[in-house]
Amino acid sequence: MLTRLWEMEQPDAVLVGWDTLSTPTYRHEAFPAYQSGRIFEESILEQLEILPDVVRACGFAAAKAPGYEADDFLAAAAKTWKGDVLVATSDRDAFQLVSDRVTVLQPTRGVSEIARIGPAEVRERYGVEPEQVPDLIALRGDPSDKLPGARGVGPKKAADVIHEFGSLEGALAAGRFAAEAEDLRLYRRIASMDASAPLPPLEDQSPNWAEASSFVRGLGLNALADRLASLASTS
Secondary structure, eight states, rough: HHHHHHHHHSSSOOEEOOOOOOOEEEEEEHOOOTTTOOOHHHHHHHHHHHHHHHHHHHEEEEETTTTTTTTHHHHHHHHOOSEEEEEEOOOOOGGGGOSSSEEEEEEETTTTEEEEEEEEHHHHHSSSOOOGHHHHHHHHHGGGGOOOOOOOHHHHHHHHHHHHHHHHEEEEHTTTTTTGHHHHHHHHHHSOOOOOOOOOOOOOOOOOOHHHHHHHHHOOHHHHHHHHHHHHHHH
16 A cells, blocks of 8 residues: 555655554543454454564654554644645544645545545535544444444434534533533544654655565565565666
């Protein structure tokens, strides 16, 4: 995916964010049901420990730290980088990052088709502004993260509430969802990406396919090493 993105967009810098699955985040501590039931094979966990080093060997930046999720690093990078930003992710929670400067690249069929999500696309899909997405998630819920949302509220009603009151907080101040107010504030906090996540230095980059080829060959990934070596010979 990084190779395809580099060839397609020629970005100035690439950052890849990673979860640290062995350490809970504040989200897990504040809401124990958050993302519960997810089980990862040991082989997947081993690969997740190695992959950031693969990214660095390619010449790109990798961000990983206990207590933070990959999404948090995307938010921090989008806030920190002064130019235009492309966020490549299938997680629609990232729509909250979209602006005139930030575009989400959302894979729609593997990585062979990619949708470009700007402010107009967020409004078309969700009926709210990008910065209102955490409020929408809090109200409608998110089954993948085990957030229940407000009782009896689905996506359309959640968008209608936000239109009427301007925000979740505006609805709560008007007396709506009084019995669920603190829970909904918690869900919004959980759904909000943490742009204070620590980042490695972001600077202009050039891919180092030769180094990456040597690194992955040392891992026994000869087919991938050959592909990277072919990129090195043509760059």
